[in-house]
Amino acid sequence: MALASGPARRALARPGRLGLGGCGAPRRGAYEWGVRSTRKPEPPPPDRVYEIPGLEPITYAGKMHFMPGLARPVFPPWDPGWTHPKYRRPPPIHEHPLYKDQPCYTFHQRCRLLEGVKQALWLTKTKLIEGLPKKVLSLVEDPRNHIENQDERVLNVISHARLWHSTEDIPKRETYCPVIVDNLIQLCKSQISKHPSLARRICAKSYTSCTTWTRESLLLQVRGASGARLSARDPLPPLASREEVEATEKHVLETFDPISPTVDLRECNVYDVKDDTGFREGYPYPHPHTLYFLETAQSRRHRFQPDQLRAKMLLFAFGSALAQARLLYGNDAKVLEQPVVVQSVGTDGRVFQFLVLQLNTTDLASNAGVKNLVWVDSDQLLYQHFWCLPVIRKKVVVEPVGPTGFQPETFKKFLALYLHGAVGVKDCSEA
């Protein structure tokens, strides 16, 4: 004992201090965020007198001032009867009428999924097929569907959106992206004289939809305002045959361990389980045809990556398809006789993503069984770059004002997706 000195002697005197302070718990825990000065101060502990039951502590409450030696009085909490609107606090979450114990994982229009399309495929129980379906591709190649002077008119549309319609030298993406999509749709609508059934459609912007479904004991919800929706009076015909649909039973959905499928989804306990297409009953154009998603953020950090944009398109298309299926065929989980088809186009003004979803089943709780199908055509450039100001080197115009690297294929696909559902009807009526 006499040989020990310093910390060793202290350790022998107080054996609890050195080493672990109590059965494996560390002496000081890991760093806790927030400095002590910004944390709420703890209330002072009540006097020891209050721990003795049956004893009435003598406090200085009657004296109206502090007295050393007397106990600190404990007053009942005072309810003033009213609160100033400035200081009103919302009631605790547990008292909200829509509070539920089971959490719901919500996807909204600003959710960026970590795993992108893979995660969206798992959440919607879908099988991915690269490239557009054959029926749509046949519409692309058919020269009867092309507009006269198509390339020239599309180039004019691009120049109008990117340069002419605004007074600024270089218009921002928030201005030119919606203009380019509106103009392309207007160009497609010019075909109404050739295909009269195109008139049985309407475009709606700023609509909110909501759909809820269960996936392996996880409650998922898609809600929010997404872009514009083209609705039609008649539904789109199914694209895959019954054999292809039944062949999806053997397909195994890709998992991404150790990441859980609910990563980047908003977990909330206050939610309403409902299916809302966004339109009331008796709407003359009930069937969703195409959803258009615009990515208008200016800086690259705020813009969605192409993978995240495709995941968002898939989830919103699935949401509207599921809501429509439940409206037509009821809320039971079953394989649909007549699959629901919804298309989707996403763009940031230059690069286009095309998506066609066929909803084959509403039985989403288990991983086995028939899966839904999605055809995705990703990263289709409409033009490589647009020069708003001419590039002049040594007094020679190297790059003139206008788009460079124009690809007409992209607009043909856009037109084909627009005409899908209307051209077939005409053929039937012709025959």
Added chain:
Amino acid sequence: MALRALTRSLASLSLAPPAAAAPGPSLLPGAQVTNNVLLQLPSASILLPCRPILTSVALSAKFVSWKSRTKYTITPVKMRKSGGRDHTGRIQVHGIGGGHKQRYRMIDFLRFRPEQETKPGPFEEKVIVVRYDPCRSADIALVAGGSRKRWIIATENMQAGDIILNSDHIGRMAVAPREGDAHPLGALPVGTLINNVESEPGRGAQYIRAAGAGNVCSNSRPRIQR
């Protein structure tokens, strides 16, 4: 608050001096000593008895720490540089100051932190991206496991897509060490290069965190671990 302490202690002083000691016998007999009070000057050696007071106090500057966020997040947080100044506003450490503006990314130094208390035990995480951190010499890696994402210090050959294991289990056999995994020291074989070491389990890594740092694990004598 300092001023209040000062005034409270000054208030205990009385204005009138206490009664001095009775004057000693005068050398002149018969002479009447009048106005004793005026002749008595307190000498320097006699101190007036009074309560202890402090006449000076350190003035604290209007310093509020920027570390006010209590909830963990992976988004970079705005920070204020100290310039070597402490809470009084004076320079505590010289040579610090200036430099590019930085945003702080909250790093989780406690590697073995299960997402839910209900699922204890070793778990795996996937590295999403390894990037530069302006606040330290080492690079940081965004890892995701379960449904949460966090930043950790990246090891030398860590790349996006790697799977790393966080474990608190010590078996009879030493674990085959892989780069990026976190194990208790007792589970690692002698001679592994380690970094981000904590002094006790649950404390969080405090040692060997800088770039290029690495220590050789030497278990020459057995130590009791959790």
